Amino acid sequence: MMTNPVRVTIWNEYRSEREREDVRAVYPDGMHAPIAGFLRQNGLDVRVATFDEPEHGLTEAALAETDVLIWWGYTVHEQVADAVVDRIQQRVLQGMGLIALHSAHYSKIFRRLMGTSGSLNWRDVGEKERIWVIAQGHPIARGLGDYFEIPHSEAYCEPFDIPPPDELVFVSWYAGGDVFRSGCCYRRGRGKVFYFSPGDQVYPIYFQKEILQVILNAALWATPNAIKPITSMERLPALEDLEP
Amino acid sequence: MMTNPVRVTIWNEYRSEREREDVRAVYPDGMHAPIAGFLRQNGLDVRVATFDEPEHGLTEAALAETDVLIWWGYTVHEQVADAVVDRIQQRVLQGMGLIALHSAHYSKIFRRLMGTSGSLNWRDVGEKERIWVIAQGHPIARGLGDYFEIPHSEAYCEPFDIPPPDELVFVSWYAGGDVFRSGCCYRRGRGKVFYFSPGDQVYPIYFQKEILQVILNAALWATPNAIKPITSMERLPALEDLEP
């Protein structure tokens, strides 16, 4: 029924790929590149924005043309301008989807929308992660089997300080003995938010086909029907006659 | 099993009762007074804090002795110090209960914990409100029948910009033709949050026995097992042996 392609903006802080050789070796064109490529192959209209652009590439005009925003950030969380965070929050409340990847659990925008600290425990020894589909039949799990594996991953560990997800799609098992709610859905205002934990920059996770499938599924799931404000503290007359 | 009384702090901005004759006529001792009285009669240990006290009466020491914080504010929302809001949020994430009353939907702390605007539509013509119990058997509905009525109330109207409640306890019917999610439960970190909408300052709502019963029920429901941090971004060793 939708006629226009979904408009996605991938926001990547895009620092470690330029500054660290080990990361550049994995993602020579930036972590956003394989994601952008896959979404484009599937007919989505993709734009990339980065931290070092004016207003971090997320001007009013840019957001006004964004249906779904994908966010990857890590080293510059605290340097993201509050005015831009305000703007993104407003846009989410009006309907824009937000997909927060990996270390975005600690970004200003994710914490702002959750109301919690976003903290978690972690360990980076390249252990195996097995991602279990908990919500069988969920649109974000389309095309997956009961589980898939990431051979080498950074472990993100419970307790994870997030509100109880409206829908819990994935739970990860780690060889080191931990579990993690790795795929979590939320509604905020008219917008949908999906947190997806895989993705440290030193592993080629964003080239893995199941990961790309999940991000595509999530972008389609988070696409709004319409962008508009919910309400604005209006004083309204009664809809029914009231006795004097 | 609990041996010590629940320690409640009622925070009231306490302005309109002192400045407006019509409000003082209804609540000569402040809106907090009937609530404090009822909770004390039921064995709770109640303290009152107000906006004009140093640090709004919510010092580190005061919060450290608070199990459940009840919040009523309206005219001074924007003047509440951010440092105090930060402190309350931290305490909620560590386990303190929070009961947000009426216009607290627009307070900094409620919006902070929800991640949404908290906006709603409204109308103040003293119409009838009938509060329906949606979650039959919920501890916050203890002692109530299927519904109770407030003869004259300010109408708070959907759409109400909050996350979907973890538990929806009450829905209000208004004579003017609106409905409203008037009793909403949330978890944030280790803490529980309850929003309860009745209570404009010109109506004697906080003297009504069902309203007092709900606030008592909510305070008991929101009482924490323990106050402690969830986690603090710790790097943890593996719990299981990992292959080299």
Add this chain to the structure above:
Amino acid sequence: MMTNPVRVTIWNEYRSEREREDVRAVYPDGMHAPIAGFLRQNGLDVRVATFDEPEHGLTEAALAETDVLIWWGYTVHEQVADAVVDRIQQRVLQGMGLIALHSAHYSKIFRRLMGTSGSLNWRDVGEKERIWVIAQGHPIARGLGDYFEIPHSEAYCEPFDIPPPDELVFVSWYAGGDVFRSGCCYRRGRGKVFYFSPGDQVYPIYFQKEILQVILNAALWATPNAIKPITSMERLPALEDLEP
């Protein structure tokens, strides 16, 4: 991305339209007719099944070609064969969507899937119903404003004995003083279930454009990615090496 049209089966007990003149006057071709017509106009592949057909028109073969089942029943709930109810339940658990309309709250299949009695209070005096959109931005509310009205409706009243909905989309206001959770989403197995309360047979509700829009939206929302069993109590080998 979907290439084949969604296959909908509308099940209508189809008794009162044939037996009662007042109902026939409103729905001369059956209550299913306006729904089928609207869904077909929107590109869905629609089939109709009725109680008096062999196996109520819901043979294994019929269900095997159904993505979404819409259910309207009232007078024959208890006469629906248990074997057919079993079959529908299995199909829902494997992914088929189910939309339960109006008095279907008391059907065997709805009660089976909910685990509760499905009971409610009611009143049929043709009063006004105003349906509020609670989940702004939800796919089932696509194209609607903040509310819409049904001029004359049967009142369905809380308490409604259903599990807390996974998503609450609509709440109805009634002129007679009641509220009702009129649009409720559930997941059962791989399938999605939507209960939608408007629709007594003596009112022309299924000709109303907002009602038809909701049913279309719900059918699209409930369309499965795939139909397959979740699991079947299998004994599985370990995925990891275990110490002896």
Add this chain to the structure above:
Amino acid sequence: MMTNPVRVTIWNEYRSEREREDVRAVYPDGMHAPIAGFLRQNGLDVRVATFDEPEHGLTEAALAETDVLIWWGYTVHEQVADAVVDRIQQRVLQGMGLIALHSAHYSKIFRRLMGTSGSLNWRDVGEKERIWVIAQGHPIARGLGDYFEIPHSEAYCEPFDIPPPDELVFVSWYAGGDVFRSGCCYRRGRGKVFYFSPGDQVYPIYFQKEILQVILNAALWATPNAIKPITSMERLPALEDLEP
């Protein structure tokens, strides 16, 4: 505020302890014995009922004196009388708590209340299970740390065919590579239901202190405010004057 002790009935099919030497060696007095002992130590009023008693020990009179029912069954699921299952369901809808242990995921009463198949995958090789607390601060996790371990356990594996829990309290990690939603809360009617997966009969799991603590916590959580029907399909007069 509660004056009378909580009345718990522990239902145990009580077959394998009598028929199999390996089970009798672990639970010489029945699997119910250590649970009953611990709950009594904590002031609860405990009664035991078993499959071979008339009406399985769950007469109308017995249920009328039960606030919380704990259920362990495995080999006789299909032989439990439907009339008794009906009776339990009615009592739950009226407020009685139900705690379903381990293989009770496949009992008639649990499946009846869930509306799903209750199926799962499994493996019994005595591997390590580590139970993570997902809902920090939840009453059922009172007194626990971030996790606890069961040295030898039967693995219950996702996908687990249950409705999305209203509250997810525990997720288990298994050495063999699986995860499982091991502690799940539901509301059905006025009653609360908790599923807790540990407990195969050949391991001394019900002697473990954390397991007993969870069962005690769950019994207190599931204790009803009051036992009464939600509603019974009553025709009600309007609460407000309606225009003719």
